[in-house]
Amino acid sequence: MIGKDINKAINLLQQGEVIGLPTETVYGLAANALDPDTVSRIFSIKQRPSFDPLIVHVSSFEHIFLYTEDFPEPLLKLAEAFMPGPLTLLLKKKSIIPDIVTSALAHVAIRIPNHETTLSVLKALDFPLAAPSANPFGYISPTTAQHVEAQLGNKIPYILDGGPCNIGIESTIVGMENDVVTIYRKGGLSISNIEKVVGKVKVKTTSSSHPAAPGMLLSHYAPKASVIIGEASDVNISGYNLDKIGCIRFMEKSPIVPSKNQIVLSETGNYKEAAKNLFAALRLLDTLNLDLIIAELLPEEDLGIAINDRLKRAAGV
Ligand code: TXA
Numbered sequence: 001m002i003g004k005d006i007n008k009a010i011n012l013l014q015q016g017e018v019i020g021l022p023t024e025t026v027y028g029l030a031a032n033a034l035d036p037d038t039v040s041r042i043f044s045i046k047q048r049p050s051f052d053p054l055i056v057h058v059s060s061f062e063h064i065f066l067y068t069e070d071f072p073e074p075l076l077k078l079a080e081a082f083m084p085g086p087l088t089l090l091l092k093k094k095s096i097i098p099d100i101v102t103s104a105l106a107h108v109a110i111r112i113p114n115h116e117t118t119l120s121v122l123k124a125l126d127f128p129l130a131a132p133s134a135n136p137f138g139y140i141s142p143t144t145a146q147h148v149e150a151q152l153g154n155k156i157p158y159i160l161d162g163g164p165c166n167i168g169i170e171s172t173i174v175g176m177e178n179d180v181v182t183i184y185r186k187g188g189l190s191i192s193n194i195e196k197v198v199g200k201v202k203v204k205t206t207s208s209s210h211p212a213a214p215g216m217l218l219s220h221y222a223p224k225a226s227v228i229i230g231e232a233s234d235v236n237i238s239g240y241n242l243d244k245i246g247c248i249r250f251m252e253k254s255p256i257v258p259s260k261n262q263i264v265l266s267e268t269g270n271y272k273e274a275a276k277n278l279f280a281a282l283r284l285l286d287t288l289n290l291d292l293i294i295a296e297l298l299p300e301e302d303l304g305i306a307i308n309d310r311l312k313r314a315a316g317v
């Protein structure tokens, strides 16, 4: 059930329920992060493997200090610059954070979401919220309450509706590796903005076997149709019925594929707008029962980097 009743959401969370919750990046599947039984239900609802740890959501810096220790200087600078916002930090966890949340890793992923509704929910609770994106494991992340309802509606008692997500792609995950600031997932905070604050960073986001962050798994964000990266004019489409081919493109439609099967992410070439539209576009194309989706990569800069990452993973390349 979708609704806007903040108190209902708070009550359900206090009773140990798992609910859908908006953030500025994507919707989360949220529950009490300090209660291992509740957290285990998040894993089963999402059909998520237990080796894939969860992000913990809090409302303020003080709460980060409550649940973590050893805040490295560069990460503190990033926190000051970009929290609340689409930034998740990997920090050494205190023992109060149960092992199930971090898949027994020593670090916990923690962030302050920049969403009024969810901040008020967090402030009313005396525990933090563990929340992965509210999609079945491996599928496209949800950016509206309706997306959550469509796939998980029968498994959770409530989805708090905070409108469409402003950022539209998941948070950027940042930690330290050998004293070097390291990006583990490209996301809604661009690498260029991060580098303005801490200088050159290391980017480490692909792993096929045992990923530190399974946003890193190659096949992720996968729609039902096959996805190919490229230009419609370059892709060999001879084996396909033209009516069953769709496109996802940055600024303008391709003349080759039927217009009704195409989605343009931002006519004005605005990266923020493109990011905000990306997952809804993939979901919409997925409802058209296409055989093939041809995805055009954006210029590899700004949020184009994170958008391209999602498109490539949707294509499994
Ligand atoms: O924007 C977001 O981050 C959204 C909203 C709901 O906050 N959440 C989200 O969660 O994208 P999820 O579970 O779909 O992705 C979290 C990623 C996973 O790839 C996970 O492996 C990584 O964060 N992660 C979580 N804890 C980690 C840890 N302790 N060390 C390394 N990676 C971690």
Ligand code: MG
Pocket: 132, 133, 141
């Ligand atoms: Mg996810």
